[in-house]
Amino acid sequence: MDNFTFYAPTYFDFGRGAEAHVAELVRRFGGSRVLLHYGGGSIKKSGLYDRVKSVLSEAGLFAAELGGVKPNPRSGLVYEGIELCRKENIDFILAVGGGSTIDSSKAIAAGSLYDGDFLDFYHGKAKIERALPIGTILTIAAAGSEGSPNTVITDEATLLKKGTKSDVLRPKFSILNPELTCTLPAYQTAAGATDMIAHVCERYFSNTEETEITDRLCEAVMKTVIYEAPRAIREPDNYEARANLMWAGMLAHNNSCGVGRVQDWASHHIEHELSALYDVTHGAGLAVIMPKWMRYVLEINPDKCVLFATRVWDIPLNEENPRETALAGIEAFEAFLREIGMPSSFAEIGARAEDIPLMADKLLGGRKTEGNYVKLKRDDVIKIYENAL
C-alpha cells in the first residue's frame, strides 16, 4: 500500500424528503446569497425546482439562478456563472441535478475566486487553492461528483474534455434523496451504473501490491451495482434499488476505494474523446471502451483481470489457465452491460473510424503514454478504439 492522504468532509443527508433541509444546510455552511445552478426542464417538471426555490425563499436566502447545464458541461456556461456570481456577490453555489451540473458548479466556484481564465485549472496551468462553497441536491446516481473533489469540463473552443480536482471542491453538503432518481429513464440509469463500475475499475486495476482493504471495498461497490442496476431498470420506482445505487455511486468516486494505490484512468480518458467529439453519454461511451480496454490489457498484465473475474463475477479460478478465467470475467461484464441496455460499439454511439487518429492525438496531447496498469502508447490506444468499431 502506498502512503496517502484522505479527506472527505462532505456532510451527507440521505433519504426520503431530504431536500427539505436545504436552506438549513446552506446556512450551516455559511451561505446567504445562493446561485441555484441546474440543467434543463426535468427538475421543473418534477416539482423539485419549485420546492427548492420555496424552501430557500422561506428561509430568507437570496437566490440567483442559472439553468441550462448540458451533459458534458461546457465552458461557455461556466463563464456566465462566474460573471453572475461576481455581479450578485454570491457566497454559495447550490447544484441541483446530476454530475454535469455539479461539475459545472465546481468550475464556477473555483473560477469566481480566480483572476485568470478558469480553464487554466483544467489545462494544468494553475492549481485550485480557493473556491466558493458548494452544496448539491443530486438527481442522477452516476458521476459521484456529489462526494468527489473532481470536475470535468469541455472547452468549447477546442472540444477538449478536461478534468481537474482539489479538496476545496468537495461539496460542503450533498442531499441524496433516492426518490428523485426514480423518474430516471432506463438508459440513463444504465449509463449511470456503468459510470460507477468504471470509476471503481479505474482504481481496482492497479499494480500496487498488498491492497487487500481497497480491493475488497472496490469489489463491494461493484457487486452492489451489478445487483441493483438491473432491479432499478426493471422496477424504476424501487426505492431500495435506487437507494443502494445512489450510495454506491458516491462511494465509487469519493476515493475511499482508491486510496494508497496507483490508479489507471485510461478508459475514462479514451472515452472522454468520444464524449467531446460526439456528445455521447459518458456512461454509454464507457460501456463501449472499458471491456475493450480490459481485453487489451489482459494479454499484457492479467493478474487483476483474474481477480476481477473470480471476486466480482464469481468465476471459478481455472488454475491451469487463469487467462480463461479472466476472459470469462470480461465476458460476464459484457453480458451485464448488454443486459442493462448499454452499447458496445462505435456504430451504436455514432462514432467514426476516421476520427480515431485525431482522438488518439488529442488524448495523448504530446504525452508518450496513457494509463498506469498498462502504459498505453499511441498504437495501443488506436487498437483499443479499433476493437470498438
Next chain:
Amino acid sequence: MDNFTFYAPTYFDFGRGAEAHVAELVRRFGGSRVLLHYGGGSIKKSGLYDRVKSVLSEAGLFAAELGGVKPNPRSGLVYEGIELCRKENIDFILAVGGGSTIDSSKAIAAGSLYDGDFLDFYHGKAKIERALPIGTILTIAAAGSEGSPNTVITDEATLLKKGTKSDVLRPKFSILNPELTCTLPAYQTAAGATDMIAHVCERYFSNTEETEITDRLCEAVMKTVIYEAPRAIREPDNYEARANLMWAGMLAHNNSCGVGRVQDWASHHIEHELSALYDVTHGAGLAVIMPKWMRYVLEINPDKCVLFATRVWDIPLNEENPRETALAGIEAFEAFLREIGMPSSFAEIGARAEDIPLMADKLLGGRKTEGNYVKLKRDDVIKIYENAL
C-alpha cells in the same frame, strides 16, 4: 435502507513517517497550545514521544502533557486533563496512542468547554455541543476512535463503563503510520482485530432490509481483517499486513459500514461489563462474548447469521438446513479467534459466574431489553454470560 446523515471530516495522513507532519497539521486545524495526551512508556521506549515533542517544539508550538492513560480509560485522569487544559489555555488536544488515549482525549476535549461534570455526557444527562479540536497519532489498530465520533470512559466511582458520541468529537486529523504498530505484541494485535470484527458485526447484524451496499462494505472489512490479522501475528514487522489492518480498523468504526441501518451493540455492552469489572482487554472480552451472542440469536433470528456464514466465511449454503450453514459460519469465526490466540471463556479472562446477575443488572440499568437484532431481556443476557463460563 433507512434515512441517514453521514459526516466524517477527519483528515487522514496515512503511511510511513507520517508523524513528521504533526506540527503542520496542528496548525492547519487551528492549534497553538497543545495538550499532548498519552499512555505509558511504550511511546517513550519507541522514540515516538521524543520525535513528536521535537517536531512540536521546532514549530514553536506550546505543549503541556498528560500521560498515564490506562486501557479502559478512567474518569480520574479526564478530570486532571480538563483542569490542565483550563490552566494552560489549551486550544488543541493531541492524542498519541491507541483507542483508550483517544477516548480519554475526547472526554477532555468536551469536558473542557462544559461547566458541569463531564460524566453528564456519558450518563445521558447532557449533549455534547462543543469540544476542543483533537488530532491523533495512532499506535494501535483496534478501536477505530481515530475516525469515529465515539468515546467510552469508565466512571471510577461506579465502575460503569459508558459511551457517548458527537460529530464534534471526530478528530480533525489522524496520523496513521502502520510502522508504529509493528511492535505491538501478538495478543494485542489479535484483540485489536477482534474489536474491528465486532465493530462491523454490531452493524452487520441488523433487521433493516435492503442494505446491499453496507452489507457488502461490512463483508469487505471483515474479510480483510480475517486475512491480515494472522499475517500480522505471524510476521509482526509485515508493513503491508499492518497497513491493511490499520485502515480496516478505521473503516470498521467510522460508521461508513453502518449508515442507513438499525445497529445492534448488544455484544459490546455485554462485554463492557466484563472490562469494567475485571479490566479485561476489550477485544479479548469480545472474543468471549460475540460468538456466544451469535449462537444465541441464531436460534431466534437466523437470516443474518446465514449471510455471515456464506459471504464472510465462504460456507456453501445448505438450502435444506440454513441453520447448519449459519452454525458452520460461527464455528469458523470461533476457530479464527482461537487461531489468533483469543480466549473463549470466563475462566480464561478471570471472570466469575457469581458476578453474572450483577453484570446483567448494570448492563440493563433499568431498561427492559438490550440490542436490536434480537431484543435481549435480562434472562437472555444471563444465558449468554452463562454460555461463556
